[in-house]
Amino acid sequence: MLAKGQTVIQYMEQLAPKHVAVEGDKIGLQLGSLSKEITGVLVALDVNEEVVDEAISLGANLIVAHHAIIFRPLPSIQVDTPMGKVYEKLIKNDIAVYIAHTNLDITEGGMNDWMAEALGFEPSSSLEDIHTDNLYKLVVFVPKDHHQRVLDAMLDAGAGAIGNYSHCSFNIEGYGTFKPGAGTDPYIGSQGKLEKVEEIRIETIVPASIRNQVIQAMLRNHPYEEVAYDLYPMDLKGRTLGLGRVGKLAEPITLKEFVERVKVKLDVPAVRVVGDLNRTIKKAAVLGGSGGRYWKHALFQGADVLVTGDVDYHTAQDAFMAGITIVDPGHNAEKIMKVKVAEWLTNKLTENKYDTKVHSSEINTEPFVFM
Known part of the structure; x- marks a missing residue:
């Protein structure tokens, strides 16, 4: 089974999240479409005509590169210019180009x-510090029989990290009251009847960068139709990433x-x-x-x-x-990213049982010759 383009980039953005990039950096999909099966991925430092030819020879229809192919607004695309030929060859061979630049520089493990x-x-x-993750306190009320399931889902999604400690939470037993209205299908109780239920209040810390995925993990594992939860912004800051x-x-x-x-x-x-x-x-x-x-x-x-x-x-x-x-x-020393990114994507695709192959470009894009 081949991975879709969006899936490959989802894995890439787990390594190098777009939100940590320097403001205004030219990252993300720059040419082509991700709405297709990816026959192969070529990881390159730069994209020139030789790299495109390499992708064609390998059967790769997605290039993940570090340096942008479109850095400034293009007044036109003339296919008889050097870069124009590159764009033309990419389009004719249905090869997409995705850029991970300062987000790959800044991210941990990048x-x-x-x-x-x-x-x-x-x-x-x-x-130099560039990005600080804001922190939120997430509070949710859970019936006792689902407490561990919901808590585990939230923590496994990344909640509860404080410094070098993980899976941090605070849990308080109490009682919740509610009266299901018309048209409801309550997990506990019946329509029109006031219920008093033993519940556990879970409190944990959530970085802004993973807030949505933690909330979705919590909602998927919570039994209630209408989940009672609160999200409080905190003055305490999370981890700081930089250049x-x-x-x-x-x-x-x-x-x-x-x-x-x-x-x-x-x-x-x-x-x-x-x-x-x-x-x-x-x-x-x-x-x-x-x-x-x-x-x-x-x-x-x-x-x-x-x-x-x-x-x-x-x-x-x-x-x-x-x-x-x-x-x-020299600038070309960044070529260390070719093998590293290729290894990351290969591991992610293999873990998820995809057959899409990932290649590290062997083209030397160093423009200087050392005498």
Whole structure:
């Protein structure tokens, strides 16, 4: 059984939820339709004509990419231009293109966590906070014989997370009263008769990002026709997600040793380095893509080195004088996402018994040649 496009993207957005993206970022479906069976998925960093040809050869009719193919409004689509040819080939071969960009960068277990892991440090913070999940208190009243079922459904849907604790709730026994009116079909009692029922009041915490799915899980498992529940906004904030990662290396090493690690782990032939190669590196920061402007954030958080791409000359001078080192592996170092996203989607599709195959693009979209 092949997965529908909406199903594949539902799994993708479990990894990289759209709501955590930087405002105005060009993410989501950019070309084609998801209302079809997906014969194959190709995960790519960029989409050019070679990548489209690769998708065609693999029988893939959905490309999940990191970098947008439509970044600015298009005044026209001329098929005799380089990108026009790409659009034309995608449309003629019914290949959809879906983009996960800053949402994949920011999310837990996404781009910057993969890069930090590859470079040998456990992230303790982000370089810049972007998204904070608001918290709600969800209160629902449940008859005693359905208490555990409803509670388990809510907690399994993600409710009850406080810091590093999960499945947190408070449960109080009491009595509920109600009188079923005309046209009702009550689970307990009969029309026109006042009922007094032993119930349990469940209280738990729900992040805004999963509020709807928790409520739906609760409603599906609750026996009442009309479910009594309350949702209160809280001043207490949930987890904060951001761009980049900062953390301590397992063991201090020299900048020279760290540079070699970057080249090997991020699979780049060369890097640009700002700083003394003999300097000891204890704490590192990483930001996939173009993150030169974040050197002050890294310095403020005590990082000895910032790993990021596209650092310009004057930014490098400023960072050097301020005393922070920089390793620039180029923008293409983000290609680490190809295998990681492909593994994620493969696991999700396999778990749900879909036959749709997922491929990691083997096309090198690095525009620079290192001499």
